[in-house]
Each structure stands twice: as structure tokens, then as C-alpha cells.
Amino acid sequence: MEAILHPPRTGVGHWQLPTSPEYARVEQRVLRQLIQGLLFEAVLPFTEGESTGAGEWRPLTLVGCDAEGRAVHYTALGVRKASFGRLRLAPQPVQRQTADGRRGEATLAGFMAEVMAEIVPAERLPALMEELQQTLLKDVQSRVMSGMPTVPDPDWDHDAWEGRLQEGHPYHPSYKSRLGFSLDDNAAYGPEFCRDIHPVWLAVARDDCRVSSSDSIRLGAFLRDELGEAVVARFRRQLVAAGRRPQDFAFLPVHPWQWTHVILPTFQAELAAGRLFHLGAADDAYRAQQSIRTLANATRPRRANLKLALSITNTSTSRILAAHTVENSARISDWLHDLVARDATVGHCDVVILREVLGVAHDVSRLGEPRRSVAYGALGAVWRESLHRHLRPGERALAFNGLTQLAASGAPMLDGWVRRYGVAAWARRLLEVTVTPLIHLLYAHGIGLESHGQNILLIHRDGWPERIALKDFHDGVRYSVPLLAEPERAPNLVPEPASHAAVNRNSYIQTDVADEVRDFTYDAFVFICLTELCLCLEQHYDLPEATFWAMTAETILAYQAAHPALAERFALFDLFAPTVSIEELTKRRLFGDADKRFATRDNPLHVHRPVSEVPSC
DSSP states (O other), X not given: OOOOEEOOOTTOOXXXXXXXXXXHHHHHHHHHHHHHHHHXXXXXXXXXXXXXXSTTOEEEEEEEEOTTSOEEEEEEEXXXXXXXXXXXXXXXXXXXXXXXXXXXXXXXXXXXXXXXXXTXXXXXXXXXXXXXXXXXXXXXXXXXXXXXXXXXXXXXXXXXXXXXXXXXXXXXXXXXXXXXXXXXXXHHHOGGGOOOBOOEEEEEEGGGEEEEEOTTOXXXXXHHHHHOHHHHHHHHHHHHHTTOOXXXXXXXXXXXXXXXXXXXXXXXXXXXXXXXXXXXXXSOOEEEOTTSSEEEESSSTTSOEEEEOOOOEETXXXXXXXXXXXXXXXXHHHHXXXXXXXXXXXXXXXXXXOOXXXXXXXXXXXXXXXXXXXXXXTSEEEEEOOGGXXXXXXXXXXXXXXXXXXXXXXXXXXXXXXHHHXXXXXXXXXXXXXXXXXXXXXXXXXXXXXXXXXXXXXXXXXXXXXXXXXXXXXXXXXEOGGGSSSGGGXXXXXXXXXXXXXXXXXXXXXXXOHHHHHHHHIIIIIIIIIHHHHHHHHHHHOOOHHHHHHHHHHHHHHHHHHOGXXXXXXXXXXXXXXXXXXXXXXXXXXXXXXXOOEXXXXXXXGGGOOXXXXXXX
């Protein structure tokens, strides 16, 4: 079945985006997503009215002040779900009511001025407003100018899916801010636009950079395979012609935006001194994946993905690549790959570990201030194995967050699969192939993975879940060395600099707390991925929320029954605990990352805990 696409509208000026029909719809999404986060994270008090009679929906009202100091009420229809107490707002416009009773659709600017200004520090409010406004404008741009599938094509490969997954983060209020990108940049480099991208290749003096490679590759042969013999020879000739010795340099790809906006102005001294050398483009074209800074090879899909430093901010994070994470990437990947290769249970699950096999980063420690701060994380790249090398004939894949995205028809992308196999059978199978390997890594090995919707790739055959591929390990792993099953095999990591920890308290790999390992998996996978799937299946296919969590618990309990020797680990990393810690993504945007921001929330799996743990009467 061929996908039917809404064709992109050409000839639309950027100035026309705020007058397009999509603008009002996207503005309401941004506003609802912001309000959901504010209420769930208890940032603002609100009142909850009586049911409207239309299902479970109730009016939820926040109070602000207008320019004259009079009370203004903002009301949305919402419902609190059993899944961590998540609040869902109905897809209807948020209403604003003035002191004299006049009602109308709320606006983002009005809400920021009348509600958010009361709680957000004055010095942070302009930046937050910029993030939300950029999210609004760039989301509208992608919907107007890139096209949207009405019916997904089951023959799309993973890379094609990446360009069709336009929704962004389902919880984060700044889900498409991409601060630093203009609208022209967004059209050139945003994944939704499926444009060819040609990285800029540089040669960096080896004394000025850190290089870390996997034991699975030989560096010279790997680069010849990736770039092609002719390109490597051309690059070497350029260095020789400039009076340099090729063996004294490392090749490093740079995102074109990063080259123009950051590298050229920041590293002009190194370019002038010949310690950084511009080589130009290679032969292959790439396409941006959902994470924006990761590029998939469109010319030769079996060649590695490139994860490139990009000095923009999207959702909660600056997309730079700190040198210590680049240097650790291959070490963590080899560790996980070896662990999985030796583990019969993970082998039975047939999990794919997409290794980060090479990392190159400029060593900013050689620079003095203020250049060191400006250059931090700006020049680095990680080569990651392509999923195409691991797929078998007949297998396809898409990122987990693609399952719940709605097509232009209003149906989820998974619609055809669920209707073919039945919602209960399909959901149960999905839980088996995703939950089992992730909890095995937690229970049996003491490793938590940041398995959010982009980092779990569902491998399927005609829509039937077969197995998963996992990726993004350079800073997406958490563990406590004493709690590892094989602590002697733990990778020897380059420690994060104190300056990095000071800027982002939420970014760390090692901990002394078992619950922080468990919650790392819980936060990204259970709180976001499974909850979004749960609520999607309930809304569109009448699978009750309680049934979904019971099925999830059955999957965990089946694993526990098959591995009784791990009973102590089940208690240590308790997936049925009454509460779990959830990262407060909205508060991070409101108040910054100088402090850890986590909330304790009720665990929907607790009611399904093993019978032996239920107190008797």
C-alpha cells in the first residue's frame, strides 16, 4: 500500500506561517503541553470542576492576572490518568475568561504574560518565551512545508520513517525549539524536510584531539570503508599539498551549520596556524534523524550514522558533544556489546546493540579562557553502526515513538498492525520484545538505559514485533559499579569535568543509589514510552489502561518466574515499588539545571506486585 501524502505547500513565505490554519492548532498544542507539565509537576495550583458529562473530562482552571491586576482564568478540559497520575488535556482550545466574564481562546503570549510571569524568575522568562515561540513557529513550518502522511507505507525503512515522525516529544513543552536554527536552517537541516546534507570534513592535529575507537575496528580500514578509498586519498593529497603529514591529523566531520556558525569563528586561530584544516565534502549525502544532530547515510545506508556536535538547544538540552562523552562512547559500546554477546537471555531476545565505534573530539583543555568555554563540546563526532547492517530479509524498523504518532487521517501510525493482529495480542507481543531485555539488563546486570522513544528501534516483520535495537550510549547509561553483576568488567570511563556537572546536574553515568539506576530506565521507557502507548491504545482501540499495565506486570512477573536466582535483585531494583522518581522536564525549562529536578509519583505497576508482597488482612 502506497502512502498518501499531503503535499508540502511551496511558495509559502515565512511571514505567512502565523496566518496559516495550522498556526492556531499548533499554538493550542504548545499551550496544552505547557499546562499539562505545569499541573503534573505541581508548579501551579489549579481547581478541578465537575465532570462535563462527556466521559471523564473535567474543567481544570488556573488563575492569572491581567495588566490591570484583575484575575484572569484559563480553563482546559482534562483528566488525570492512573499512569503515574499523568494529566491529559482534551484536544480543544484552552479558554481564557476575563474578570467581567468575557471568554475566548487563549493565546501563548497571553498565558505567558498573565500566568507564567508570576512564577518564572524574571531573568529566565524571555528565554522560556523564546523557546516556546520557536517551537510554535518551527512546528507550523514543518506541517505546512514538509508534507504529512495520511496512510503510512509499511515498506518504509527506518530512515524513511525518521523523516515522517514530526510530532516531537509528547510531554516536553519545548518539543521543537531548535534554538539557533533560523527557519531557513530548519528547512535545510530539520529531519521533517528530508534534505540531503553534506558534512564538512576537517583534519584536526592529533595533539589537539581525543580519539577513541572500538576494539571491533581498525581505524585506517574503517575510515577507508566509510569514506571510500578515493575520498581518503583525496584528503591525504590535500594535506600533503599544504605541507602537512597526514599521519599527524585525524579526520572529523562537522555539521554544515556548525561549521559556518561556530567552528569557523571559534577556531579561526587553529585554521590560521594549520592545526585545523578544511578538507571539504566527501561523496555521500546524509539525512537528519529525529535527534537532528545524528545523520544517516542516504547514499550508502549500511555505512555508519554520524552523530555531530551541534550548538543548538532542543527540548532540555544543548546538542553539543562534550569530549569526555565522545571519548567514552566506544568504551561503553564495547562493554555493552560484550555483555550482550555473552548473555544467553539477551541472546534469546536477539537484541541489537548499535555500537558507537569511533569518537573524535577537539580537546578544549588546551585552550585558555574565555575560548575554552566557547569551544566546549563544539567540535566532535561519533560514528554509530547503521541499523541496516543488522536487519534480516523481511525485517523493517521504526523508532518506538513512531508507534503513537497520528497520521493526517487521525489514526495512529500503528493502526494497520493493531487491526491486523488484534490489539491485545499485538500489545502483549510488543511488551515481550521491549520490556524483557530492558529489565534483564537492569536485574541481571545492574544497568539502566535511557531508552526513550528515539533510542528504542522496534524491529518488526509485517508489523509483528520481533526484537529491538538499542542505541545512544555515550551518555545514556546509568549504573553503580558495586551493583554491577561483573564490576571488574566495568569500562574505565573518562570522568565528567566539574564544569559539566555544574551546568547540568541531570547528566551523569555513575551513581551510588540503586533507585537512580532503576529510575533511569523507568523515566524514559515506562513513564514516557509505555505510558504514551498505553493511553494511545486506550483512546483508539479501547484497551483499558488497567489492562495494559496488568499485561506489563505479567511480562515482568514471567521474567521473574524464569529467573528465581535473581530474587535479591528484584527487590534491589524494585519495579513494583509504590512510587518512582520522574524527571521534571517542565521545571528544568522554568528554573534551569543547576539542581536535580525530580518528582515522586505513584507507580501504576504497584497494584500488580507479586502476591507474596501484598499484605494480608
